[in-house]
Amino acid sequence: MSPALHLTGIDAATRAPIDLYFDGARVVGTGETTDSVIPVISVDGYVLPGFVDAHCHIGYSMSGAVGIGEAERQARRNLAAGVLVIRDCGSPLDTSALAGRDDLPVLIRAGQHIARPKRYIRDLSVDLDDPADLVAEVTRQAARGTGWVKLVGDWIDRSIGDLAPLWPDDVLAEAIAAAHDAGARVTAHVFGEDALPGLLAAGIDCIEHGTGLTDETIREMVCRRTHLVPTMINIANFPQFADAADRYPAYAKHMRDLHARSDETFGKAVDAGIPVHAGTDAGGYIEHGRIVDEIIALTRTGMDRRAVLRAAGHDARTWLGEPAYSRADALVFADDPAEDLERLRRPLAVIRAGRIVAGSHRDNGDGGDDGPHHGPGPGIRLA
Numbered sequence: 147m148s149p150a151l152h153l154t155g156i157d158a159a160t161r162a163p164i165d166l167y168f169d170g171a172r173v174v175g176t177g178e179t180t181d182s183v184i185p186v187i188s189v190d191g192y193v194l195p196g197f198v199d200a201h202c203h204i205g206y207s208m209s210g211a212v213g214i215g216e217a218e219r220q221a222r223r224n225l226a227a228g229v230l231v232i233r234d235c236g237s238p239l240d241t242s243a244l245a246g247r248d249d250l251p252v253l254i255r256a257g258q259h260i261a262r263p264k265r266y267i268r269d270l271s272v273d274l275d276d277p278a279d280l281v282a283e284v285t286r287q288a289a290r291g292t293g294w295v296k297l298v299g300d301w302i303d304r305s306i307g308d309l310a311p312l313w314p315d316d317v318l319a320e321a322i323a324a325a326h327d328a329g330a331r332v333t334a335h336v337f338g339e340d341a342l343p344g345l346l347a348a349g350i351d352c353i354e355h356g357t358g359l360t361d362e363t364i365r366e367m368v369c370r371r372t373h374l375v376p377t378m379i380n381i382a383n384f385p386q387f388a389d390a391a392d393r394y395p396a397y398a399k400h401m402r403d404l405h406a407r408s409d410e411t412f413g414k415a416v417d418a419g420i421p422v423h424a425g426t427d428a429g430g431y432i433e434h435g436r437i438v439d440e441i442i443a444l445t446r447t448g449m450d451r452r453a454v455l456r457a458a459g460h461d462a463r464t465w466l467g468e469p470a471y472s473r474a475d476a477l478v479f480a481d482d483p484a485e486d487l488e489r490l491r492r493p494l495a496v497i498r499a500g501r502i503v504a505g506s507h508r509d510n511g512d513g514g515d516d517g518p519h520h521g522p523g524p525g526i527r528l529a
């Protein structure tokens with residue numbers, strides 16, 4: 147039987163005091179613990195509920211689709227970086243075997259991306275010849291995933307040489323309503339301006355990337371409480387995408403313009419009150435495990451450091467139906483990470499389902515600063 151864990155300290159995002167008992171994956175109220183649970187590991191420090199990577203792709207890499215073994219390694223790389231919940235934003239691989247496991251991040255899955263022929267990255271999406279088939283396909287993918295459906299909202303249309311929407315507005319309205327009827331939320335990849343009004347009017351729940359947001363579509367997202375996952379470390383690749391598209395100068399210019407004003411666009415979205423979350427877009431052009439880079443990038447929107455930590459943790463968890471600490475998950479730091487976000491790269495302990503699964507305290511067995519110790523202050527004490 148694994149030892150219980152007594153977690154104390156201060157929540158680095160909310161400043162709330164933390165005093166929690168984890169008995170395996172069970173969170174036990176402090177009042178009811180004394181008789182039933184004898185904590186044998188005490189962990190104290192600056193605490194966070196763990197990061198949510200709100201836009202991640204488990205099951206493919208820079209070289210294309212991977213098998214389930216590599217997909218599991220991808221999930222582990224995210225876990226070691228402090229990601230305790232992943233919202234998988236579309237994968238060609240059936241990753242259901244990796245869901246519901248206490249040794250991996252909580253995995254919330256969209257099915258496979260839904261696109262049209264030649265209108266997305268090759269081999270990743272289900273491509274529909276007839277856009278009217280979207281309604282039936284959304285229902286199919288809602289059944290394949292666990293709560294989310296992923297649409298490709300816009301992509302380069304080579305016949306016009308620029309970004310363009312994939313779906314007619316009336317089809318979107320019907321498809322998103324069908325997903326909601328099936329109990330799933332819908333999100334869409336959108337780089338440009340033109341696909342946004344139709345997606346928002348159709349009642350989409352979240353926008354991925356959103357570089358084409360305007361004052362008008364920002365207002366619409368605020369009214370509809372639509373969330374935004376900007377994937378800022380992937381937006382940094384836009385100039386590269388433009389360089390690779392020299393046959394399509396209008397597209398290349400469009401991508402460079404969207405990139406040039408992206409910090410300002412996301413800043414306006416934050417100022418307007420749109421809920422924004424941290425998503426790396428790991429899988430295609432981004433390596434897995436880069437959540438801290440995305441969290442640091444989000445400060446460029448003007449959010450202060452504690453607000454960014456809440457957005458990437460508490461708020462994202464609530465949004466996804468996984469409230470903070472409800473799964474006996476936490477990250478613990480020796481020093482306040484809100485004072486210096488670089489500290490997020492070195493958690494003392496990554497706790498998943500009541501067990502310490504990673505963290506710097508394991509780096510050395512010499513009883514140094516990060517090792518188990520018996521003095522006062524942040525650290526891990528073995529009773």
Ligand SMILES: [Zn+2]
Nearest residue numbers: 201203235427
């Ligand atoms: Zn993506």
